[in-house]
Amino acid sequence: MREREKEKTGTTEVALKILKAARGVFAEKGYSGARMDEIAGRAGVNKATLYYQIGDKDTLYAGVIHQVLGDVAGKIATAVSMAGHPREKLAAYIEVIDAAVDSNPELPPIMLREVASDGTHLPRVVLEDMAQVVTILAGIIEDGKKRGVFTEVSPFFIHCMIMGTILMYKKAATIKDRQPWLPAGMKNLDKKLKGSAGQAVARLVLRALDKQ
Amino acid sequence: MREREKEKTGTTEVALKILKAARGVFAEKGYSGARMDEIAGRAGVNKATLYYQIGDKDTLYAGVIHQVLGDVAGKIATAVSMAGHPREKLAAYIEVIDAAVDSNPELPPIMLREVASDGTHLPRVVLEDMAQVVTILAGIIEDGKKRGVFTEVSPFFIHCMIMGTILMYKKAATIKDRQPWLPAGMKNLDKKLKGSAGQAVARLVLRALDKQ
């Protein structure tokens, strides 16, 4: 029995290779556009191995979702708890999301498509994580309101604003940069962005919530 | 020859029925998830009729895109030109987008998926329309900056913020409302939204851009 790897990590090396390939293909093509053959091929593995190691397409996709969205909620929670003032907490909240997106290029397309299809493929755990994240944001805003630094706003709406802006910007920017016919002036319309997209979002959202 | 309809409108009644069905299916399932048989079935038409009236899947999808995103750019342009002050222009800009989304439930999923797949299926015309829209926004912001009412920001980024927020909110809200296990407090986290989503976006974006 050569289960040494499985015993230690819970996942074999081959399984990780497959997951990584799948992440890429699902991100590029979406669930129904992704082909099991292509995933196997990109992982450098026979298709039967894929089925042996992981299971059917649904299971594979669930694994990818877990890999991509698995620990974001936790990271947000800890980062927020480290900050003190509501404004810092909100900035941390946004920064963690931006960092997650930055370190994971597959996140935006997968998440955008999930939202587009009403989160039908999202496992309950992930939805609960998201709910918890919004609850954290609600706490930050509530606190800020009490301390007189934030105006009254809907936390759910603000969360959509943060996520929507970051996801949309990440992808739209690459689309824009891909159009050879665009005049240079147009292409530089966001080069003046000071700092990361996350910082830009934080700056604008904080201004928007600022009590005068 | 019964081309009376085609001669007048350029599109027959059957073709419109098919386009409408296709819009729904593409919105729900995405390009690769959509099945020609289902579209034909939902249109109450034989599949061969679909091919006779419209053509292959690509052509059909192009038709849907045209139907969904066709005249948004134009509407934005005229609405903005009607307003006078930069703040009013920006509000009009946002309101038109929100109205387009509201009167067209298929727009958000289709657009989100397009962005997710790097706009690969978007015809050049549509991309040019979008570029024009951002140019309009750049004009508004530039004017506002000169008049000392707006801060310095990237128009492209602000456009992503507006689109991202509206699209994300529209879909995320329906996802949230579908989760029976969510506590009522969570579900009401955005019921306090004063007015439409568009108005909420306008309020926040204007606050964010406001020079103090």
Place this chain on the structure above:
DNA sequence: AGATGGTTTAACCAAATGGTTAAATATCTG
């Protein structure tokens, strides 16, 4: 070395899918 059992693979399969065809059915014109 040989037996054991986990792992990989080439070949295979049934179902689904985009697209076509030839015949049937309306519709219009003279």
Place this chain on the structure above:
DNA sequence: CAGATATTTAACCATTTGGTTAAACCATCT
């Protein structure tokens, strides 16, 4: 009404796709 043309349809087809199988491969233990 008859002929011509436009439109719809049932049946069909080639290919793709998710998934399986039986045999080969390989690390380990005795």
